[in-house]
Amino acid sequence: AQTVTQSQPEMSVQEAETVTLSCTYDTSENNYYLFWYKQPPSRQMILVIRQEAYKQQNATENRFSVNFQKAAKSFSLKISDSQLGDTAMYFCAFMKQARGGADGLTFGKGTHLIIQP
Amino acid sequence: DTEVTQTPKHLVMGMTNKKSLKCEQHMGHRAMYWYKQKAKKPPELMFVYSYEKLSINESVPSRFSPECPNSSLLNLHLHALQPEDSALYLCASSRAGTGANVLTFGAGSRLTVL
Numbered sequence: 001a002q003t004v005t006q007s008q009p010e011m012s013v014q015e016a017e018t019v020t021l022s023c024t025y026d027t028s029e030n031n032y033y034l035f036w037y038k039q040p041p042s043r044q045m046i047l048v049i050r051q052e053a054y055k056q057q058n059a060t061e062n063r064f065s066v067n068f069q070k071a072a073k074s075f076s077l078k079i080s081d082s083q084l085g086d087t088a089m090y091f092c093a094f095m096k097q098a099r100g101g102a103d104g105l106t107f108g109k110g111t112h113l114i115i116q117p
Numbered sequence: 118d119t120e121v122t123q124t125p126k127h128l129v130m131g132m133t134n135k136k137s138l139k140c141e142q143h144m145g146h147r148a149m150y151w152y153k154q155k156a157k158k159p160p161e162l163m164f165v166y167s168y169e170k171l172s173i174n175e176s177v178p179s180r181f182s183p184e185c186p187n188s189s190l191l192n193l194h195l196h197a198l199q200p201e202d203s204a205l206y207l208c209a210s211s212r213a214g215t216g217a218n219v220l221t222f223g224a225g226s227r228l229t230v231l
Contacts, residue, residue, distance in 0.1 A: 035219070043205060045160070045222035091159055095218070101167035102148030102213045105220060107159035 002027045002094045006108035013082055014116050020067075021077045021111045023092030031097040034068065034075045035105065040088040048090070051075065079113075087115045118143040121223035123208050129229045132198060138226045140191040140208030148213040149191040150220065151183060154205040166191060167213050198230045 003026045013019045025034070036048040051059045051068050058066050063080045079086055089112050093105040121142045130136050140149065148167050152160035165173035166185040180202075182194040191208055205225045211218040 033218075037222075042224070044224045045207065045209075045220075047219055047221075050219060097215055098213070098218060101172050102150075102165055102211060102218060104150055104152075104162040104165050104173060105160075106162075110159055 002029070002032075002096065002106045004092050004094050004106055004108035006092055006111050008111045009109070010112040010114070012114040012116060015082060015084060017082055018078065018080050019082055019113065021079075021090055021092075021113065023075045023077070023108055025073050025075065025092070025094050025108075027073070027094065027096070029096045033095045033097070034066075035093040035095070036064070036066070036075075036077045037091045037093060037107075038086075038088040039091065039110075040085075045091075049077065082115050084115050084117060086113060088113060119221065121208055121210055121221050123206075123223035123226050125226060126224070127227045127229075129231065130195065130198065131231050132200070134198075135194070135196045137195065138193040138206055138208075138228070140193075140210075140223055141189055142210040142221070143189055144210060144221065145188075146210035146212055146221070147188055148211045148218065149185060150209040150211075151191070151193055152207040152209065154207055154225070156204075160207055164193075195228070198228075200230050203228055203230045 005024045032053045034051045049061045067076045089110045091110045092108040151163040154160040163177045164183045184192040207225045208223045209220040211220045
């Protein structure tokens with residue numbers, strides 16, 4: 001079974017600052033995928049970024065980037081130039097490679113990120 | 118269409134009622150999921166349907182009964198629920214098969230059991 005650990009229950013930064021959310025995971029799988037989802041107060045889960053474990057290059061999506069360290073089983077999210085709209089619960093999630101069907105996501109407990117004006 | 122639509126948005130039911138939650142997507146996804154989320158907690162996987170067949174049941178009590186009538190629809194039938202079943206129920210869909218199957222989530226159905 002997989003486990004995902006987010007050790008920061010809550011973080012607060014000023015608008016325009018850079019913030020890093022940490023995530024570690026444990027698995028015996030060799031092929032898997034990692035995701036960051038955000039859930040604002042509207043409660044819709046929205047994909048922020050994804051990373052394939054077989055790719056060494058860190059994923060980047062505009063202001064969002066990850067630092068993926070496969071050997072250390074670490075997958076942190078960096079948000080640059082933070083905006084008020086980034087205020088949300090951020091979940092790190094793991095998915096093992098499905099073998100012809102589908103598998104669900106295993107989520108960490110989440111980090112509540114607050115962007116202060 | 119890139120959305121997952123869940124109805125109703127809010128549902129209040131008594132412990133003896135029978136109700137259903139509905140989820141619909143038109144993205145051609147062949148995998149659909151039900152998650153349960155309690156306040157300030159992460160979503161917990163309940164069921165996974167792959168190619169309209171139930172492939173994962175995470176030991177969910179039988180008072181929750183999933184149904185996948187076709188590749189676009191997913192229902193969750195509720196009967197004789199307990200107050201502790203009150204939660205946000207999230208539906209999601211994705212491609213099936215190998216690869217990074219990104220889940221697209223609906224906005225959820227907020228269930229209150231009295």
